[in-house]
Amino acid sequence: MKGWCGSNADRISNLPRDVMQLILTFLPVKDAAKTATLSKQWRENWRANTQLVFDRDFSRMSKTELYALHSSKPLMLEIFKALLVPDGPITKFELIIPGLKPCPDIMDLIVVYLSKKHVQEFLLAFSHHLDDDGYPAIDGKVPPALFSARQLNCLKLHGCEFTAPSWFLGFSNLTFLDLTHVIVSPNFYGDFLPKCPLLQSLMLYTCGSAAVESHFKAELVAPSLKVFESNVWNICFKHTPLLSVVSIGNYSNVKHCEHSNFNEYNPDMVAAFASLRAIQKLVVGAELLQFFASGNVPFILPTLLHQLKAVQLESIVLYRLSEARVLVCLITSSPNLQNLSIWSSSAPGLPQTEAIDSLQLLLEADNHSTASCFQCLEELRLDAILGNKVELDLLRFALATAPLLRRIYMKPAKELDSKKGHKFLKNVTQYKRASKEAEVIYNSDDEADTL
Numbered sequence: 001m002k003g004w005c006g007s008n009a010d011r012i013s014n015l016p017r018d019v020m021q022l023i024l025t026f027l028p029v030k031d032a033a034k035t036a037t038l039s040k041q042w043r044e045n046w047r048a049n050t051q052l053v054f055d056r057d058f059s060r061m062s063k064t065e066l067y068a069l070h071s072s073k074p075l076m077l078e079i080f081k082a083l084l085v086p087d088g089p090i091t092k093f094e095l096i097i098p099g100l101k102p103c104p105d106i107m108d109l110i111v112v113y114l115s116k117k118h119v120q121e122f123l124l125a126f127s128h129h130l131d132d133d134g135y136p137a138i139d140g141k142v143p144p145a146l147f148s149a150r151q152l153n154c155l156k157l158h159g160c161e162f163t164a165p166s167w168f169l170g171f172s173n174l175t176f177l178d179l180t181h182v183i184v185s186p187n188f189y190g191d192f193l194p195k196c197p198l199l200q201s202l203m204l205y206t207c208g209s210a211a212v213e214s215h216f217k218a219e220l221v222a223p224s225l226k227v228f229e230s231n232v233w234n235i236c237f238k239h240t241p242l243l244s245v246v247s248i249g250n251y252s253n254v255k256h257c258e259h260s261n262f263n264e265y266n267p268d269m270v271a272a273f274a275s276l277r278a279i280q281k282l283v284v285g286a287e288l289l290q291f292f293a294s295g296n297v298p299f300i301l302p303t304l305l306h307q308l309k310a311v312q313l314e315s316i317v318l319y320r321l322s323e324a325r326v327l328v329c330l331i332t333s334s335p336n337l338q339n340l341s342i343w344s345s346s347a348p349g350l351p352q353t354e355a356i357d358s359l360q361l362l363l364e365a366d367n368h369s370t371a372s373c374f375q376c377l378e379e380l381r382l383d384a385i386l387g388n389k390v391e392l393d394l395l396r397f398a399l400a401t402a403p404l405l406r407r408i409y410m411k412p413a414k415e416l417d418s419k420k421g422h423k424f425l426k427n428v429t430q431y432k433r434a435s436k437e438a439e440v441i442y443n444s445d446d447e448a449d450t451l
Contacts, residue, residue: 170195267295
Protein backbone atom coordinates (compact mmCIF):
# COMPACT_ATOMS: atom_id res chain seq x y z
CA MET A 1 0.00 0.00 0.00
CA LYS A 2 2.97 2.33 0.47
CA GLY A 3 3.35 2.66 -3.25
CA TRP A 4 -0.11 4.21 -3.41
CA CYS A 5 0.63 6.83 -0.82
CA GLY A 6 4.04 8.14 -1.83
CA SER A 7 4.32 11.41 -3.75
CA ASN A 8 6.13 9.72 -6.65
CA ALA A 9 3.81 6.70 -6.83
CA ASP A 10 2.85 5.45 -10.30
CA ARG A 11 -0.74 4.70 -9.44
CA ILE A 12 -1.81 3.86 -12.99
CA SER A 13 0.94 1.26 -13.44
CA ASN A 14 -0.15 -0.38 -10.21
CA LEU A 15 -3.66 -0.95 -11.52
CA PRO A 16 -4.74 -4.52 -12.28
CA ARG A 17 -3.73 -5.60 -15.77
CA ASP A 18 -7.29 -5.98 -17.02
CA VAL A 19 -8.05 -2.39 -15.93
CA MET A 20 -4.95 -1.08 -17.72
CA GLN A 21 -5.97 -2.89 -20.90
CA LEU A 22 -9.46 -1.41 -20.59
CA ILE A 23 -7.92 2.07 -20.42
CA LEU A 24 -6.12 1.38 -23.71
CA THR A 25 -9.43 0.67 -25.45
CA PHE A 26 -10.62 4.22 -24.68
CA LEU A 27 -7.50 5.86 -26.16
CA PRO A 28 -6.92 6.62 -29.84
CA VAL A 29 -4.74 3.89 -31.34
CA LYS A 30 -1.71 6.18 -31.78
CA ASP A 31 -1.89 7.39 -28.19
CA ALA A 32 -2.39 3.86 -26.92
CA ALA A 33 0.68 2.71 -28.87
CA LYS A 34 2.80 5.44 -27.27
CA THR A 35 2.19 3.92 -23.83
CA ALA A 36 4.46 1.05 -24.91
CA THR A 37 7.44 3.41 -24.37
CA LEU A 38 6.59 4.01 -20.70
CA SER A 39 7.80 0.71 -19.32
CA LYS A 40 8.12 -3.00 -20.00
CA GLN A 41 4.78 -3.52 -18.25
CA TRP A 42 3.00 -1.00 -20.46
CA ARG A 43 4.65 -2.50 -23.56
CA GLU A 44 3.22 -5.89 -22.63
CA ASN A 45 -0.21 -4.32 -22.11
CA TRP A 46 -0.14 -2.76 -25.56
CA ARG A 47 0.99 -6.00 -27.18
CA ALA A 48 -1.92 -7.75 -25.45
CA ASN A 49 -4.48 -5.21 -26.70
CA THR A 50 -7.43 -6.98 -28.32
CA GLN A 51 -9.49 -4.00 -29.57
CA LEU A 52 -8.28 -1.63 -32.30
CA VAL A 53 -10.27 1.38 -33.52
CA PHE A 54 -8.86 3.45 -36.40
CA ASP A 55 -10.74 6.72 -36.72
CA ARG A 56 -9.97 10.34 -37.58
CA ASP A 57 -7.69 10.65 -34.55
CA PHE A 58 -5.42 7.98 -36.01
CA SER A 59 -4.98 9.80 -39.32
CA ARG A 60 -4.42 13.21 -37.66
CA MET A 61 -6.01 14.75 -40.73
CA SER A 62 -9.31 16.46 -41.35
CA LYS A 63 -11.97 14.99 -43.62
CA THR A 64 -11.21 17.66 -46.23
CA GLU A 65 -7.50 16.82 -46.18
CA LEU A 66 -8.23 13.13 -46.58
CA TYR A 67 -10.51 13.77 -49.55
CA ALA A 68 -7.74 15.85 -51.13
CA LEU A 69 -5.29 12.94 -50.99
CA HIS A 70 -4.51 11.29 -54.31
CA SER A 71 -4.26 7.93 -52.57
CA SER A 72 -4.96 6.55 -49.09
CA LYS A 73 -2.38 3.78 -49.56
CA PRO A 74 0.26 5.20 -47.17
CA LEU A 75 -2.36 5.54 -44.42
CA MET A 76 -3.67 2.02 -45.06
CA LEU A 77 -0.12 0.65 -44.81
CA GLU A 78 0.28 2.43 -41.49
CA ILE A 79 -2.92 0.78 -40.25
CA PHE A 80 -1.67 -2.63 -41.37
CA LYS A 81 1.63 -2.14 -39.51
CA ALA A 82 -0.26 -1.21 -36.33
CA LEU A 83 -2.15 -4.50 -36.59
CA LEU A 84 1.10 -6.47 -36.46
CA VAL A 85 2.02 -5.24 -32.96
CA PRO A 86 -0.47 -7.16 -30.74
CA ASP A 87 0.65 -10.70 -29.96
CA GLY A 88 -2.67 -12.30 -29.12
CA PRO A 89 -6.10 -12.34 -30.75
CA ILE A 90 -7.74 -9.15 -32.04
CA THR A 91 -11.40 -9.44 -31.09
CA LYS A 92 -12.54 -6.01 -32.34
CA PHE A 93 -11.51 -3.99 -35.40
CA GLU A 94 -13.07 -0.71 -36.56
CA LEU A 95 -12.01 1.40 -39.52
CA ILE A 96 -14.03 4.61 -39.63
CA ILE A 97 -11.86 7.36 -41.12
CA PRO A 98 -14.00 9.89 -43.06
CA GLY A 99 -12.57 10.52 -46.53
CA LEU A 100 -10.53 7.32 -46.63
CA LYS A 101 -10.31 5.98 -50.17
CA PRO A 102 -10.64 2.23 -50.81
CA CYS A 103 -7.38 0.31 -51.28
CA PRO A 104 -8.63 -3.21 -52.13
CA ASP A 105 -5.21 -4.91 -52.13
CA ILE A 106 -4.21 -3.68 -48.66
CA MET A 107 -7.73 -4.08 -47.28
CA ASP A 108 -7.66 -7.73 -48.31
CA LEU A 109 -4.33 -8.21 -46.48
CA ILE A 110 -5.80 -6.60 -43.37
CA VAL A 111 -8.89 -8.81 -43.42
CA VAL A 112 -6.88 -12.00 -44.00
CA TYR A 113 -4.64 -11.12 -41.06
CA LEU A 114 -7.63 -10.30 -38.82
CA SER A 115 -9.27 -13.58 -39.75
CA LYS A 116 -6.17 -15.41 -38.50
CA LYS A 117 -6.37 -13.33 -35.33
CA HIS A 118 -9.93 -14.59 -34.74
CA VAL A 119 -11.62 -11.18 -35.10
CA GLN A 120 -15.20 -11.28 -33.77
CA GLU A 121 -16.42 -7.70 -34.24
CA PHE A 122 -15.69 -5.93 -37.54
CA LEU A 123 -16.71 -2.44 -38.68
CA LEU A 124 -15.72 -0.97 -42.03
CA ALA A 125 -17.09 2.42 -43.09
CA PHE A 126 -16.31 3.82 -46.53
CA SER A 127 -17.08 7.46 -47.26
CA HIS A 128 -19.94 8.20 -49.61
CA HIS A 129 -21.51 11.22 -51.30
CA LEU A 130 -24.92 11.95 -52.79
CA ASP A 131 -25.37 11.49 -56.53
CA ASP A 132 -27.57 13.64 -58.78
CA ASP A 133 -30.69 11.67 -57.75
CA GLY A 134 -30.09 12.16 -54.04
CA TYR A 135 -28.82 8.61 -53.41
CA PRO A 136 -25.46 7.88 -51.74
CA ALA A 137 -22.85 7.04 -54.37
CA ILE A 138 -21.03 3.87 -53.35
CA ASP A 139 -17.28 3.68 -53.97
CA GLY A 140 -16.06 0.71 -51.94
CA LYS A 141 -16.66 -3.03 -52.06
CA VAL A 142 -16.55 -5.58 -49.27
CA PRO A 143 -13.15 -7.34 -49.30
CA PRO A 144 -13.73 -10.95 -50.49
CA ALA A 145 -11.47 -12.20 -47.69
CA LEU A 146 -14.05 -11.02 -45.15
CA PHE A 147 -16.32 -13.91 -46.11
CA SER A 148 -13.66 -16.31 -44.79
CA ALA A 149 -13.81 -14.84 -41.27
CA ARG A 150 -16.35 -17.40 -40.09
CA GLN A 151 -15.80 -16.58 -36.40
CA LEU A 152 -17.46 -13.14 -36.78
CA ASN A 153 -20.37 -12.46 -34.42
CA CYS A 154 -20.83 -8.73 -35.18
CA LEU A 155 -20.48 -7.18 -38.65
CA LYS A 156 -21.08 -3.51 -39.50
CA LEU A 157 -20.54 -2.17 -43.02
CA HIS A 158 -21.24 1.38 -44.21
CA GLY A 159 -21.01 2.83 -47.71
CA CYS A 160 -20.12 -0.14 -49.88
CA GLU A 161 -21.36 -2.93 -52.15
CA PHE A 162 -22.10 -6.23 -50.47
CA THR A 163 -21.95 -9.37 -52.58
CA ALA A 164 -21.14 -12.77 -51.11
CA PRO A 165 -18.95 -14.94 -53.37
CA SER A 166 -20.19 -18.30 -54.59
CA TRP A 167 -17.79 -20.16 -52.27
CA PHE A 168 -19.19 -18.46 -49.14
CA LEU A 169 -20.12 -21.12 -46.57
CA GLY A 170 -21.81 -18.84 -44.06
CA PHE A 171 -21.23 -16.97 -40.79
CA SER A 172 -22.21 -19.62 -38.28
CA ASN A 173 -21.61 -17.33 -35.25
CA LEU A 174 -22.97 -14.03 -36.59
CA THR A 175 -25.64 -12.51 -34.30
CA PHE A 176 -25.55 -8.80 -35.34
CA LEU A 177 -25.49 -7.41 -38.89
CA ASP A 178 -25.63 -3.68 -39.73
CA LEU A 179 -25.59 -2.65 -43.40
CA THR A 180 -25.99 1.11 -43.82
CA HIS A 181 -25.79 2.87 -47.20
CA VAL A 182 -25.04 -0.53 -48.65
CA ILE A 183 -26.09 -1.99 -51.99
CA VAL A 184 -26.76 -5.70 -51.61
CA SER A 185 -26.94 -8.29 -54.34
CA PRO A 186 -30.29 -9.82 -55.44
CA ASN A 187 -29.38 -13.12 -53.72
CA PHE A 188 -28.87 -11.46 -50.33
CA TYR A 189 -32.16 -12.73 -48.86
CA GLY A 190 -32.30 -16.10 -50.52
CA ASP A 191 -28.65 -17.14 -50.29
CA PHE A 192 -26.70 -15.05 -47.75
CA LEU A 193 -29.10 -14.69 -44.80
CA PRO A 194 -30.00 -18.41 -44.57
CA LYS A 195 -26.27 -19.04 -44.04
CA CYS A 196 -26.36 -16.96 -40.83
CA PRO A 197 -28.54 -19.23 -38.65
CA LEU A 198 -27.84 -17.43 -35.33
CA LEU A 199 -28.54 -13.89 -36.60
CA GLN A 200 -30.58 -12.01 -33.98
CA SER A 201 -30.35 -8.34 -35.07
CA LEU A 202 -30.47 -7.08 -38.66
CA MET A 203 -30.13 -3.38 -39.52
CA LEU A 204 -30.57 -2.92 -43.26
CA TYR A 205 -30.53 0.57 -44.74
CA THR A 206 -29.83 0.27 -48.44
CA CYS A 207 -29.88 3.02 -51.03
CA GLY A 208 -29.93 3.30 -54.80
CA SER A 209 -32.43 2.15 -57.40
CA ALA A 210 -30.64 -1.14 -58.03
CA ALA A 211 -30.93 -2.07 -54.37
CA VAL A 212 -34.60 -1.14 -54.21
CA GLU A 213 -35.49 -3.15 -57.29
CA SER A 214 -33.71 -6.22 -55.95
CA HIS A 215 -35.84 -6.15 -52.81
CA PHE A 216 -39.27 -6.49 -54.40
CA LYS A 217 -41.12 -9.34 -52.72
CA ALA A 218 -38.00 -10.27 -50.76
CA GLU A 219 -38.60 -13.23 -48.43
CA LEU A 220 -36.88 -12.97 -45.06
CA VAL A 221 -35.90 -16.37 -43.65
CA ALA A 222 -34.19 -15.93 -40.28
CA PRO A 223 -35.25 -18.41 -37.57
CA SER A 224 -33.23 -16.69 -34.79
CA LEU A 225 -33.97 -13.07 -35.74
CA LYS A 226 -35.38 -10.89 -32.94
CA VAL A 227 -34.79 -7.32 -34.19
CA PHE A 228 -35.25 -6.05 -37.76
CA GLU A 229 -34.72 -2.38 -38.65
CA SER A 230 -34.79 -1.22 -42.25
CA ASN A 231 -36.07 1.23 -44.82
CA VAL A 232 -37.08 -1.61 -47.16
CA TRP A 233 -40.87 -1.81 -46.96
CA ASN A 234 -41.71 -4.77 -49.21
CA ILE A 235 -40.42 -7.59 -47.00
CA CYS A 236 -42.18 -10.91 -46.59
CA PHE A 237 -41.49 -12.38 -43.14
CA LYS A 238 -41.57 -15.97 -44.27
CA HIS A 239 -39.91 -17.70 -41.31
CA THR A 240 -39.16 -15.37 -38.39
CA PRO A 241 -40.83 -17.01 -35.35
CA LEU A 242 -38.80 -15.05 -32.75
CA LEU A 243 -39.03 -11.60 -34.35
CA SER A 244 -40.13 -9.15 -31.63
CA VAL A 245 -39.06 -5.71 -32.94
CA VAL A 246 -39.84 -4.56 -36.47
CA SER A 247 -38.95 -1.02 -37.53
CA ILE A 248 -39.45 -0.12 -41.17
CA GLY A 249 -38.89 3.62 -41.46
CA ASN A 250 -38.85 6.12 -44.27
CA TYR A 251 -36.25 6.40 -46.98
CA SER A 252 -33.65 9.02 -46.16
CA ASN A 253 -33.68 10.57 -49.65
CA VAL A 254 -36.11 13.11 -51.03
CA LYS A 255 -38.06 10.67 -53.17
CA HIS A 256 -41.54 9.67 -52.00
CA CYS A 257 -43.25 6.39 -52.63
CA GLU A 258 -46.66 7.84 -53.57
CA HIS A 259 -45.65 7.44 -57.20
CA SER A 260 -44.99 3.71 -56.78
CA ASN A 261 -47.50 1.27 -58.19
CA PHE A 262 -48.15 -0.64 -54.97
CA ASN A 263 -51.14 -2.47 -56.40
CA GLU A 264 -48.80 -4.30 -58.75
CA TYR A 265 -47.50 -6.22 -55.74
CA ASN A 266 -50.92 -6.89 -54.17
CA PRO A 267 -50.06 -5.96 -50.56
CA ASP A 268 -51.94 -7.94 -47.94
CA MET A 269 -51.72 -7.09 -44.23
CA VAL A 270 -52.97 -10.55 -43.31
CA ALA A 271 -50.06 -12.20 -45.13
CA ALA A 272 -47.59 -9.63 -43.81
CA PHE A 273 -48.36 -10.33 -40.16
CA ALA A 274 -49.21 -14.01 -40.42
CA SER A 275 -45.84 -15.16 -39.06
CA LEU A 276 -45.17 -12.32 -36.60
CA ARG A 277 -46.59 -14.10 -33.57
CA ALA A 278 -43.83 -12.81 -31.24
CA ILE A 279 -43.84 -9.15 -32.32
CA GLN A 280 -43.74 -6.69 -29.39
CA LYS A 281 -42.82 -3.39 -31.07
CA LEU A 282 -43.78 -2.17 -34.55
CA VAL A 283 -42.58 1.03 -36.26
CA VAL A 284 -44.26 1.74 -39.60
CA GLY A 285 -42.87 4.39 -41.95
CA ALA A 286 -44.75 6.18 -44.71
CA GLU A 287 -43.76 3.70 -47.45
CA LEU A 288 -44.90 0.60 -45.58
CA LEU A 289 -48.05 2.40 -44.41
CA GLN A 290 -49.04 3.33 -47.95
CA PHE A 291 -48.10 -0.15 -49.13
CA PHE A 292 -50.58 -1.66 -46.67
CA ALA A 293 -53.20 1.01 -47.39
CA SER A 294 -53.20 0.26 -51.13
CA GLY A 295 -54.16 -3.39 -50.60
CA ASN A 296 -56.46 -5.55 -48.54
CA VAL A 297 -56.90 -4.03 -45.07
CA PRO A 298 -59.29 -6.04 -42.87
CA PHE A 299 -61.06 -4.50 -39.89
CA ILE A 300 -59.23 -7.00 -37.67
CA LEU A 301 -56.55 -9.60 -38.40
CA PRO A 302 -57.69 -13.24 -38.20
CA THR A 303 -54.85 -13.96 -35.75
CA LEU A 304 -54.49 -11.36 -32.99
CA LEU A 305 -51.08 -9.89 -32.14
CA HIS A 306 -51.18 -10.68 -28.42
CA GLN A 307 -47.52 -9.79 -27.80
CA LEU A 308 -47.63 -6.40 -29.52
CA LYS A 309 -47.15 -3.68 -26.86
CA ALA A 310 -45.91 -0.65 -28.82
CA VAL A 311 -46.93 0.75 -32.23
CA GLN A 312 -45.42 3.81 -33.90
CA LEU A 313 -46.85 5.18 -37.15
CA GLU A 314 -44.78 7.76 -39.03
CA SER A 315 -46.30 10.25 -41.48
CA ILE A 316 -49.84 8.89 -41.47
CA VAL A 317 -52.60 10.90 -43.17
CA LEU A 318 -55.44 10.21 -40.75
CA TYR A 319 -58.07 11.85 -42.93
CA ARG A 320 -57.22 9.50 -45.82
CA LEU A 321 -59.66 6.61 -45.42
CA SER A 322 -57.26 3.90 -46.63
CA GLU A 323 -54.59 4.88 -44.10
CA ALA A 324 -57.15 5.25 -41.31
CA ARG A 325 -58.11 1.64 -41.97
CA VAL A 326 -54.50 0.53 -41.36
CA LEU A 327 -54.49 2.29 -37.98
CA VAL A 328 -57.83 0.74 -36.99
CA CYS A 329 -56.68 -2.72 -38.05
CA LEU A 330 -53.56 -2.47 -35.86
CA ILE A 331 -55.60 -1.18 -32.91
CA THR A 332 -58.28 -3.85 -33.06
CA SER A 333 -55.70 -6.61 -33.64
CA SER A 334 -53.51 -5.67 -30.64
CA PRO A 335 -55.50 -6.38 -27.45
CA ASN A 336 -52.47 -5.75 -25.18
CA LEU A 337 -51.30 -2.51 -26.79
CA GLN A 338 -49.69 -0.21 -24.20
CA ASN A 339 -48.05 2.56 -26.25
CA LEU A 340 -49.38 4.14 -29.44
CA SER A 341 -47.38 6.88 -31.17
CA ILE A 342 -48.66 8.69 -34.27
CA TRP A 343 -46.90 11.29 -36.39
CA SER A 344 -49.61 12.99 -38.43
CA SER A 345 -49.01 14.18 -41.96
CA SER A 346 -50.98 16.06 -44.58
CA ALA A 347 -51.65 15.19 -48.22
CA PRO A 348 -51.55 18.27 -50.48
CA GLY A 349 -54.62 18.36 -52.70
CA LEU A 350 -56.58 15.86 -50.62
CA PRO A 351 -59.48 17.54 -48.79
CA GLN A 352 -59.70 16.72 -45.10
CA THR A 353 -63.42 16.07 -45.50
CA GLU A 354 -62.69 12.77 -47.34
CA ALA A 355 -62.59 10.86 -44.06
CA ILE A 356 -63.98 13.41 -41.66
CA ASP A 357 -66.03 10.74 -39.92
CA SER A 358 -64.09 7.70 -41.13
CA LEU A 359 -62.12 6.96 -37.98
CA GLN A 360 -65.11 7.29 -35.69
CA LEU A 361 -67.23 5.13 -37.98
CA LEU A 362 -64.50 2.51 -38.27
CA LEU A 363 -63.94 2.34 -34.54
CA GLU A 364 -67.66 2.02 -33.88
CA ALA A 365 -68.32 -0.40 -36.76
CA ASP A 366 -67.92 -3.52 -34.64
CA ASN A 367 -68.55 -3.00 -30.93
CA HIS A 368 -67.37 -6.51 -30.11
CA SER A 369 -63.93 -5.97 -31.74
CA THR A 370 -63.34 -2.48 -30.38
CA ALA A 371 -64.70 -2.95 -26.86
CA SER A 372 -61.35 -4.12 -25.45
CA CYS A 373 -58.80 -2.78 -27.93
CA PHE A 374 -57.57 0.00 -25.60
CA GLN A 375 -57.94 -1.91 -22.32
CA CYS A 376 -54.14 -1.96 -21.78
CA LEU A 377 -53.26 1.41 -23.34
CA GLU A 378 -51.07 3.51 -21.04
CA GLU A 379 -49.66 6.19 -23.33
CA LEU A 380 -50.86 7.87 -26.54
CA ARG A 381 -48.64 10.30 -28.42
CA LEU A 382 -49.78 12.50 -31.33
CA ASP A 383 -47.09 14.56 -33.05
CA ALA A 384 -47.66 17.20 -35.72
CA ILE A 385 -51.42 17.31 -35.13
CA LEU A 386 -53.39 19.31 -37.68
CA GLY A 387 -56.41 20.03 -35.51
CA ASN A 388 -58.95 18.10 -37.59
CA LYS A 389 -61.98 16.07 -36.53
CA VAL A 390 -60.33 12.74 -37.29
CA GLU A 391 -57.70 13.40 -34.62
CA LEU A 392 -60.43 14.42 -32.19
CA ASP A 393 -62.28 11.15 -32.91
CA LEU A 394 -59.19 9.14 -31.97
CA LEU A 395 -58.58 11.12 -28.78
CA ARG A 396 -62.20 10.90 -27.71
CA PHE A 397 -62.25 7.13 -28.28
CA ALA A 398 -58.97 6.62 -26.36
CA LEU A 399 -60.05 8.71 -23.39
CA ALA A 400 -63.43 7.00 -23.19
CA THR A 401 -62.24 3.38 -23.51
CA ALA A 402 -58.73 3.19 -21.95
CA PRO A 403 -59.02 2.52 -18.18
CA LEU A 404 -55.21 2.35 -17.69
CA LEU A 405 -54.38 5.48 -19.67
CA ARG A 406 -51.83 7.68 -17.91
CA ARG A 407 -50.73 10.24 -20.48
CA ILE A 408 -51.69 11.70 -23.83
CA TYR A 409 -48.93 13.77 -25.42
CA MET A 410 -49.94 16.17 -28.16
CA LYS A 411 -47.67 18.40 -30.22
CA PRO A 412 -49.17 20.66 -32.91
CA ALA A 413 -47.85 20.90 -36.45
CA LYS A 414 -46.03 24.10 -37.36
CA GLU A 415 -48.88 25.17 -39.63
CA LEU A 416 -51.47 24.90 -36.83
CA ASP A 417 -52.03 28.41 -35.46
CA SER A 418 -52.33 28.97 -31.72
CA LYS A 419 -56.02 29.95 -31.84
CA LYS A 420 -57.05 26.73 -33.58
CA GLY A 421 -54.70 24.76 -31.34
CA HIS A 422 -56.30 26.08 -28.14
CA LYS A 423 -59.75 25.33 -29.52
CA PHE A 424 -58.62 21.79 -30.29
CA LEU A 425 -57.23 21.36 -26.77
CA LYS A 426 -60.42 22.73 -25.22
CA ASN A 427 -62.47 20.09 -27.04
CA VAL A 428 -60.16 17.31 -25.82
CA THR A 429 -60.36 18.39 -22.17
CA GLN A 430 -64.16 18.12 -22.25
CA TYR A 431 -64.15 14.44 -23.25
CA LYS A 432 -65.14 11.74 -20.77
CA ARG A 433 -62.20 9.82 -19.30
CA ALA A 434 -62.24 6.15 -18.36
CA SER A 435 -59.03 6.63 -16.36
CA LYS A 436 -58.92 9.05 -13.45
CA GLU A 437 -55.12 9.27 -13.79
CA ALA A 438 -55.14 10.28 -17.45
CA GLU A 439 -53.16 13.47 -18.15
CA VAL A 440 -53.43 15.45 -21.37
CA ILE A 441 -50.16 17.24 -22.19
CA TYR A 442 -50.24 19.78 -25.00
CA ASN A 443 -46.72 20.88 -25.94
CA SER A 444 -46.25 23.68 -28.43
CA ASP A 445 -43.07 25.61 -29.11
CA ASP A 446 -44.34 28.46 -26.93
CA GLU A 447 -45.84 26.61 -23.99
CA ALA A 448 -46.78 23.28 -22.45
CA ASP A 449 -50.16 22.68 -20.84
CA THR A 450 -51.03 19.71 -18.62
CA LEU A 451 -54.72 19.08 -18.04
